[in-house]
Amino acid sequence: MITGYCTNGDAVALSAAEPPASLRPDVVWIDLVEPTKTEDLMMEKLLGISIPTRDDLKDIEPSSRLYTENDAVFMTASLVYRSDTEIPGLTDVGFILSGGRLVTIRYAEPRAFGLFKAGMHRIPGGCRNGAVLLARLLETIADRTAEILEQAVDKIDGLSIEVFGDKAAARRRPPHFLEARLRDVAGHYRLVAKTRDSLASLSRLLTFVYTVPAVQGDKDSRELCRSISRDIQSLSEHAAFISGNITFLLDASLGLINVEQNAIIKIFSIASVVLLPPTLVASIYGMNFRVMPELEWQLGYPWALAAMVISAVIPFFFFRWKGWL
Template identity: 35%
Template sequence: MIKAYLHTEDAIVSLTVELEHLESIDTSALVWLDMISPTPDESIAVERAMKLELPTRQESEEIEYSSRYWEDEGGIWINTSFLVKDQGKINSETVSFILKNSFLTTIRFSEHRLFTEFSRKLRLTPRAFHCGGDVLSGILAMRVDIDADLIEHLSKEIVTIGRKDSHSSHEPSQFLEYITSYEDINITFRENLTDKQRVLSSLLKSTLISDSQKRELSMMIKDVNSLVISANFNFERLDYLQNLFLNYMSMEQNKVIKIFTVMSVIFLPPTLIASIYGMNFRFLPELQWKMGYPLALLLIVLSAILPIYIFKKRGWL
C-alpha cells in the first residue's frame, strides 16, 4: 500500500495511491510518500515515477554501517531499526527513509503506532512541515519520545521485581529467567539507541539538512544520549539484583549445609559406639519377640523416608 501526503494551501491531505495514478502526483506539493509492505510491482512503479532508487528488504536489513546510512549530492538513504511492542515482547524492525527531491519516502513492512500518530500530527499541524526534511525530523523526534517511554516502563518493571519479595514468591530459576529476559530487552534498547546515535550524527554532518532541522536533531541526540545512560543504569541494576539474589541463595544453601553438619555430628557418636561395640549382649529380650524383625524393617524405612520428607518440605532438596 502506498500513501501520499501533499501540501495544499493551508493543509496537508493524505490519499491512498493506486499504481496507475503514481505518475499524476504533483511532486512539488508532495512531502511524504509512505510505502507499507510494498510489492515488487509497487516498488518498481515508485522508482520509475519518482525517479528514486529503493533498497530491497534484504539490503535494508544489512548490519554494516555503510548499508545503514549513505548520502550523495541528490539525497540521503537511511535504514534504521524501530522498536515495536507486540504482545508484551519488544521486537526490532527496520524502516527505510529516502530523502530526495524535497520529499521523504519511507518503506516499512509492518504497522507502527508511530506512523499512525505522526500522520495525525501531520494533518493537524501542516505549517510545521514544509518539506521531506521536516517530516524526517518529526518522525525521528516522535520515535525518540516513544523509546523514552519504553525505557521508562522497563526501568519501572526492574524496580518492581527488585522491591517485591522475589525470594519467597518465585522459584530461583524463574527469578533468574526474569533477570535474563530484562537483560535481553535492555540489550535490544541499547543497540537501537546506538543505531539512532549514528543516524543523528550523520544527519548533523549532512549538507542537505537545513539549520533549523539540525537544531532539532541536536536536541534529539542529547535526548538519545540520556536514554543511553538510562539503559546502562538498567544493566547495572540488573547485575546488582542478580548478584544480590545469588548471594541470598548462597546464604540459604549454607544454612542447609549447617543443618546437615549438625545432624551428622549429633548422630556420629551413637553410630561410632554401635560400630565398635555392636550388639554384643547376652540377653536381648527383643530376639524372642515375633514382631521385632518387622518393626525393625519399618523403622529402617521410616528413618530413610522421614528425613527426606522434612528436607523437601523445608525446601532443602
C-alpha cells in the first residue's frame, strides 16, 4: 500500500493498478507499507531512485544502512513495534530523502507512524519539505520510545511490589507465584533490550542525518535533529538504568525462590530429626531378644509410648528456643 501526504497534511492514495504519470508537486511524503514488487517498480519510475527491498533493509552493515546515492539519501533504522504485546520486536524502516520529498518503506506498523500522521496538521510552519518531515517524524519516534520506557517502568514497579509485598501477602501467594513472575521479568527485559537496540540504531541515524545537506540547509530541522540526538542519548542512559533494575528484580526473585525452597527443606529436616528419637525407642523395644526385662513389665507399653513422646517433644522445644522454627 502506498500513501502520499501533501504539504497541508492531506493523504493521497497511489495505486499500482492505475499508476500516475507523475507525482503531484505538493506531495512531500510517500509512505510505502509492505509494498509489492509492482509498487516498488512504479515508485522507482516516478522518483527516479532505487527502492530498497525488505532484504536490503535487514542488512546490518552500516555502509548499507546509511549512504547517499545520486543525490538521494538512504537511511535505515530499527524501530520497536508490538510493544503492548507479550512478544515485542524490531522492524527495519527505510527513510529516503530525494527531490525535497521523504519516502518511508516499512513492513510493520510502529505506533509512532500513526501518531505522526494524526498530528501532521499541527506541525509548526507546515510540511514544507522532506527534511522537515524527517526531523518531525524522528521526534515522534523518540517521543514514542520514551513512552514505551515509561510504561515499562510502571509495569516493573508493579511487579516489584508483587514480589516484595508484605509478609501477609506473601503467605497468601498461590503455588508457583514467583516462577510466574520470572516469566513477566523476562518479558520486560526483552522489551527494554529491544528498545535499547532501537535507540542505538536511531543514534547512528541521527548522527548521519545531521550531516545531510538538506537538513543542514534548514535551520529548524538542524536544531530539531540536535535536540532529538540529545533526547536519544538520555533515553539510552535511562534504558540502561531500567535494565539494571530488571536484573536486580530477576536476581531477587531467584533469591526468594531459593529461600522458599530452603524453608521447605528445613521443615522436612526438622521433622526427621524430631521423629528420630521416637524411632530409636520403638526400634529398641521392637527387637526380638529372648531376655528383655521390660517385656514382662506391666507398665512397659505406656512407658515406652511416653518415652517416645518425650523424646520427640524435647528436640522440638530445643529448636524453638534456638529460633530454628
